[in-house]
Amino acid sequence: MYDYVIVGAGSAGCVLAARLSEDPSVRVCLIEAGPSDDLETIHIPAAFGELFRTRVDWDYDSHEEPALRRRRIFLPRGRVLGGTSSINAMLYLRGNKLDYDSWGQPGWSYDELLPYFRRSEDNERGASYYHGAGGPMSVSDGRSRNIQSQAFLEAAGQAGWTANDDFNAGDQEGFGFFQVTQRDGRRCSTAVAYLHPAMDRPNLTVETNIQVHKVLTQGNRAVGVVGSRLDDEVVVRAEREVILCAGAYNSPQLLMLSGIGPADHLRMLGIDVVLDHPEVGRNLQDHPLVPLIFTHDQPVSLLIAEEPEYVRQFAEEGRGPLTSNGPEAGGFVRTRDGLSAPDVVYFSGPLMFADSGLGLPTGHAITYGPVMLTPRSRGEVTLDSNNPTTKPKIQHNYYQDEDDLRTALAGVRIGLDIARQKAMGPYHQAWLNAPASESDADLTEYIRGYTHSIFHGSSTCAIGKVVDPELRVMGIEGLRVADVSVMPTTGRGAPNASAIAIGEKAADLIAGRPPLDPADPHLLADTAR
The missing domain is CATH 3.50.50.60 (FAD/NAD(P)-binding domain)
Incomplete structure (x- = not known):
């Protein structure tokens, strides 16, 4: 008792x-x-x-x-x-x-x-x-700060988005590194x-x-x-x-x-x-994510994390790629006028995060994409x-409400605009599983085919x-x-x-x-x- x-x-x-x-x-x-x-x-x-x-x-x-x-x-x-x-x-x-x-x-x-x-x-x-x-x-600042995460934030700035160094303070909007429970x-x-x-x-x-x-x-x-x-x-x-x-x-x-x-x-x-x-x-309710995975040949993704020098760095200093939480950086945005607060957040990780994280990475890549924060479904x-x-x-009914799909489409277009910025150039060699075109119809089919949960x-x-x-x-x-x-x-x-x-x-x-x-x-x- x-x-x-x-x-x-x-x-x-x-x-x-x-x-x-x-x-x-x-x-x-x-x-x-x-x-x-x-x-x-x-x-x-x-x-x-x-x-x-x-x-x-x-x-x-x-x-x-x-x-x-x-x-x-x-x-x-x-x-x-x-x-x-x-x-x-x-x-x-x-x-x-x-x-x-x-x-x-x-x-x-x-x-x-x-x-x-x-x-x-x-x-x-x-x-x-x-x-x-x-x-x-x-609650601490991340200790990985991968070069791809830095590039993503720089590209967001080049695309016209503001910076934010504390998403848990007065204003969520903008891009920056996340704090983590480490x-x-x-x-x-x-x-x-x-x-x-x-x-x-x-x-x-x-x-x-x-x-x-x-x-x-x-x-x-x-x-x-x-x-x-x-x-x-x-x-x-x-x-x-x-x-x-x-x-x-x-x-x-x-x-x-x-x-x-x-x-x-x-x-x-x-x-x-x-x-x-x-x-x-x-x-x-849940937060669906549309992953945008860009592959490249730069040896800087988390595939290097288990190399001896980084294993030593983690064991002795508590730093380096093994401390990466995955989505190291990101940003909150409003995808349309008239919203009182952000409706999308981007999570950016320096790795190939395919098949809801169940797929084995086959090369160096960066993964980011819009997460729908205020789904109506x-x-x-x-x-x-x-x-x-x-x-x-468990039945989530993702995109049962068409407005959620419209938000996802707008979020993908913002993500593609960030991908085209100069800072992302070295890490934007190919779009994994890219749709036939960037028309609304083809992007919508991509969203339906690759959206997964971000586990919320x-x-x-x-x-x-x-x-x-x-x-x-x-x-x-x-x-x-x-x-x-x-x-x-x-x-x-x-x-x-x-x-x-x-x-x-x-x-x-x-x-x-x-x-x-x-x-x-x-x-x-x-x-x-």
Whole structure:
């Protein structure tokens, strides 16, 4: 028996477990389906692609996507301590102020969330109005700074786009290097930042290799979870609360397996309905990316990263190409007039990132392209079976709304304009998989054929639809969800930063602590506000 049972040791779950267990009077159990994060490749930034489809990845795919030539889209998710923060590209990108304010939920505006972003952060640039120093999560400038990334930024400037040295401050627009969740050149996941420093606490139990199958309920109250480790059933009881931190795909799946979801869907699968909750699993969103891959003969891509001199540089200095997070640089733009904020971001990486990162690089290349930040298309997560080990059915419906396709087309044209600038000349010898022409029709077919996910699924247990602003599942006592699934919209960032802030805020909500004060004098001290 524990006070709190947390399901999922990912970006939010590790934060929540560490923060709740700061109170020695409560007993916390954190349950993770995957193993510990002791694989060396987890901690070498440039090796993140080697983790895809391994034992530390849930290895999901979408259902056939009608607007993408019925392709199934690869959707990696971390199945390991640290969750997806242990296998992602380490970008530290909050959403835009407008994103959080547009949620319209009490306690979740940008100004109310900013103190939680700051509390979590140990930014190597130091504290300011927008950033924290001394928090658990290391945020740093990248240590690779590949020559191709430099060239991409120079080309963006030649194309007329402005520079930006901090996408997490007052203005997102412009091009620059991204900050990353790294410490001394190595990955800083939430397991590294939050969980491992707390592991020796006697009131914190961390269970790995247990896949939770359902939430146990008595009447309208959650009382624990049941799952399995290999062939052994495991039951863990919660005296106060069960908190799902399993992510955009697994949190709604667990709710439905527990009888909490669309009643007709559950009955069709023979699942006893505990609560008819039609919105569970709906509102699924993601950021689609259109990759533009340009090959060349310059020996400067990440293919050189494992050469002895760079292995030594990484081991001794924590620098060099092995510290590359992939998308080292990029920029936020508005593709049309009249928008209140950027609708596209470019991620640029000094490598051949083909087939959603599953294809082996066959030569030196640079990959970049538009990521659609404000898609109108919506998908859903449902069940294909009442067997809890069956993967959920994921349908993103990319480009279901034609406006998303128009944005993608405009984004590709901006990307091609950057490619033609002088600074990109040495790295623009051939366009891999180029369409027959650059007509709207041919580029649209290219977009349909090569768009893939940038792995930012969210919003399937949204605040105001599935959970209330306290993150409590509406209609069930003692049950909350605290991960990116509660975000009403994905927003204009990389969700990992938001997941960390959600974990921080959830800890205060659960513990009954007052919210952090946005008007704290320390927050207001920065004259650059």
